[in-house]
Amino acid sequence: xxxxxxxxxxxxxxxxxxxxxxxxxxxxxxxxxxxxxxxxxxxxxxxxxxxxxxxxxxxxxxxxxxxxxxxxxxxxxxxxxxxxxxxxxxxxxxxxxxxxxxxxxxxxxxxxxxxxxxxxxxxxxxxxxxxxxxxxxxxxxxxxxxxxxxxxxxxxxxxxxxxxxxxxxxxxxxxxxxxxxxxxxxxxxxxxxxxxxxxxxxxxxxxxxxxxxxxxxxxxxxxxxxxxxxxxxxxxxxxxxxxxxxxxxxxxxxxxxxxxxxxx
Numbered sequence: 615x616x617x618x619x620x621x622x623x624x625x626x627x628x629x630x631x632x633x634x635x636x637x638x639x640x641x642x643x644x645x646x647x648x649x650x651x652x653x654x655x656x657x658x659x660x661x662x663x664x665x666x667x668x669x670x671x672x673x674x675x676x677x678x679x680x681x682x683x684x685x686x687x688x689x690x691x692x693x694x695x696x697x698x699x700x701x702x703x704x705x706x707x708x709x710x711x712x713x714x715x716x717x718x719x720x721x722x723x724x725x726x727x728x729x730x731x732x733x734x735x736x737x738x739x740x741x742x743x744x745x746x747x748x749x750x751x752x753x754x755x756x757x758x759x760x761x762x763x764x765x766x767x768x769x770x771x772x773x774x775x776x777x778x779x780x781x782x783x784x785x786x787x788x789x790x791x792x793x794x795x796x797x798x799x800x801x802x803x804x805x806x807x808x809x810x811x812x813x814x815x816x817x818x819x820x821x822x823x824x825x826x827x828x829x830x831x832x833x834x835x836x837x838x839x840x841x842x843x844x845x846x847x848x849x850x851x852x853x854x855x856x857x858x859x860x861x862x863x864x865x866x867x868x869x870x871x872x873x874x875x876x877x878x
Contacts, residue, residue, distance in 0.1 A: 733877075733878070734807065734878075736877070737807060737873070737874055737877045737878050738800065738803050738804050738807050739800070740873050740877060741803040741806070741807065741869070741870045741873040741874050741877075742796070742799045742800035742801075742802070742803035742804070742870075743796075743799075743800075744869040744870070744873050745799045745802060745803055745865070745866050745869050745870050746795060746796040746799030746800070748864075748865040748866075748869055749795070749799065749861065749862075749865045749866050750792070750795055751865075752861045752864075752865045753767060753861070754767065756857055756861070765785075765788050766781075767791075768787075768788040768789070768791035768792050768795075769781050769783070769787050769788050769791055770791070770845070771791035771792075771794055771795050772787040772788065772790040772791035772794060773791075773844060773845055773846070774794070774839075774840070774843035774844055774845045775790070775794065775843070775844065776790075776844065777844040778846070798835075799866075802831055802866065802870065803870050803873075803874075806827055806867075806870045806871065806874060807874055807878070810871075810874055810878070816871065816874075817871070817874060817875040817878065820871040820872050820874075820875040821868065821871070821872075823867075823871050824863075824867040824868035824869075824870065824871030824872065825863045825867055825868065826867070827866075827867035827870065827871060828859075828862040828863035828864070828865075828866045828867025828868065829859060829862065829863060829867070830867075831862050831866050831867065832858060832859050832862040832866075835862075836858070
C-alpha cells in the first residue's frame with residue numbers, strides 16, 4: 615500500500631500543472647483510473663475512493679511536496695529523519711496549508727487506552743468467572759461423594775477467615791465462603807493475565823501453561839495460604855491430593871489460560 619501511494623503521488627506531482635486552480639481542476643477531471651494505472655505502472659484493483667484520496671491530497675499539497683523534494687535532494691548527504699520532517703512541516707506552513715498552532719493530539723489515543731483497559735478487565739472477569747464456576751462445581755461433586763454438602767463446603771471456605779465460628783453462622787457465612795472463593799479465582803486470573811502480557815508463551819502454549827499454572831496455584835494455596843489461614847488442618851491423604859492437583863489443572867489453570875488466549 616505504501617508503494618502504491620508513492621507511485622500515485624509521484625505521478626500526480628509530475629503531471630500536475632504548477633500553477634492555476636483552473637488547470638488543476640481540468641487535470642483531475644481528465645483522470646481515468648484504469649488508463650492512469652497502466653501509464654504509471656500502478657497495480658490494478660485499486661478502489662476509486664483510495665485513488666481519489668491520494669490524488670487530491672497530492673494536488674492540495676503539490677507545491678509543498680515539490681519544495682520538500684527539492685530541499686531533500688539538495689541536502690541528501692546530510693539527511694536526518696527529523697530534519698526531513700521539519701522541512702515538510704515548514705513547507706506546508708509556508709504554503710498556507712498548515713497552521714502549527716492548530717495541531718492537537720488526537721483524543722483517539724486516550725480512547726484507545728481506555729479500550730485496552732476495558733478489554734483487560736473483561737478478559738480477567740471472564741477468566742476468573744470460568745475458573746470460579748468450574749472449580750467450585752468440581753469441589754461440590756468430589757466432596758459430596760464424601761458426604762459433605764455444598765452448604766457445609768462453603769462454610770469450610772469461610773472458616774479460613776472466621777475459624778470454627780463459620781460453621782455456626784448459617785447462610786451468611788456460606789455466602790461469605792462463596793465470595794472468598796470467587797475473590798481468589800479473580801485474583802488468580804489477574805496474576806495469569808498480567809504474566810501473559812510479559813511472557814507470550816503463556817498464551818502461545820495455552821494448554822501446557824494452563825496445566826503448569828494450575829499446579830502452581832495448588833502449591834501456593836496448600837503450602838502457603840491454607841497454613842496461614844484459620845482452616846483446621848486435616849490428615850494427609852494421597853487420593854485427596856491427587857484429586858486436588860488434577861482439579862486445579864483442569865478447572866483452574868486450563869480455563870484461565872484458554873480464556874485469556876481467546877479474548878486477548
